[in-house]
Amino acid sequence: MTDSPKPFHIVFLLFDGITQLDFTGPAQFLARMPGAIVHTAAKQLKPIETDSGFAILPNRDFADCPQADLLCVPGGFGTKGVISDDETLQFLRDQAAGAQYITSVCTGSLALGAAGLLKGKRATSHWAYTRLLEKFGATFEKARVVKDGNVITAGGVTSGIDFALTVIAEIAGQQFAEFVQLGLEYDPRPPFNSGHPDLADPKLIAMLQDRIYRKQASDLADIIDRR
Template sequence: MTKTIAYVLYPGLTALDLVGPLTVTATLGPEFQSVTVAHDLSTVDSDTALRVAATTTFGELTNPYAVVVPGGTSGTLAACADETLLDWIRTASAGAEVTASVCTGSLILGAAGLLEGRRATTHWGFRELLARFGATPVVERWVEDGSIVTAAGVSAGIDMALHLVHRFAGEDAARLAQLVIEYDPEPPFGGIDWSSVDYAAFAPLTQAVLAESLADHPELLARLTR
């Protein structure tokens, strides 16, 4: 049987959270297929000048082999209150080999009740919110805790996806995927100096995004800001 890797779409997602990992898992052999899934097949806005559309719907896809949830900012927080989306993720996750997230997509997993008692990560600016969902926030590029795999911000999704290919098909397949996409990063200014990041200065922006995005969902807002 073909093993389906389902990437969840919703309005306002970050395109690279979706396209980066999808490009990696698309290198898997014919026994796997990577699809996108949403409420319907209409196009949705990302958080940049790009629109995307699903290849299948929640109603049509009920038993994926793996689920991957991309992140974003306002759109992701709104998705945390989308009960239809959350119900599909819960049901799909129950039978999936892996349920994964990229960046703030882990907040959606948390809202679906999938992170309770698990180690998890997300974008550094939102990491501490994971504790509000019963998770233990971890400062790592990606984190595997049983069937749940979470990645840090945006580009970390590619690293996580290479791990998924390794988990699904072995090291040779993962190394081939890395070669195919020529993933050999050399950022022009070197790595991030995390000791210089002003986390406190970013906190008010996080709170403002929460307040704006969840204005119509006071219970969830209170849970994340209490």
């Protein structure tokens, strides 16, 4: 670490229907890197409705957003709107062209794919949507964090914290990443062993698919196929 580290611009895309932890989880960790400046970018400077019943106010619109050193696209049910919106996809392409890292959490990887940024890349997403990655010329890799060149994708929601620590270790070193992890007491010990389909009761998987994910994945596939 230095007394005056070089600024490192982190740009998170915000959009209505975002899963807030996809954004706030990694943002909490990445903001502690030396020189980190976090920008929250949306099409308009108006409150963004999250999936948790509260809104987030972006601090940049697309025109005013600086060039990202790290671009991150969170996920959420609002991903459908992102991959349907040409202006947003062009913003991602423009930012990715000059970014040191192009990243996503959860279904944010589908937005990267729709912007043409995953072709020939290994990537991941939330477990219920990983089959859609091939529609963008990407290859699904089963891991919480997948790094292929300067493209880093994370699995569902809480994987964003693991992604952030991976990035911090690469940029600032493992010791500093451990320093941040300790400071934020990231020591996950969940009370139940059902956080991944490999571990969960098949009945729970079927319930989630029936109630939520099967339709959502089908809707996303239709949008992707129409583009």
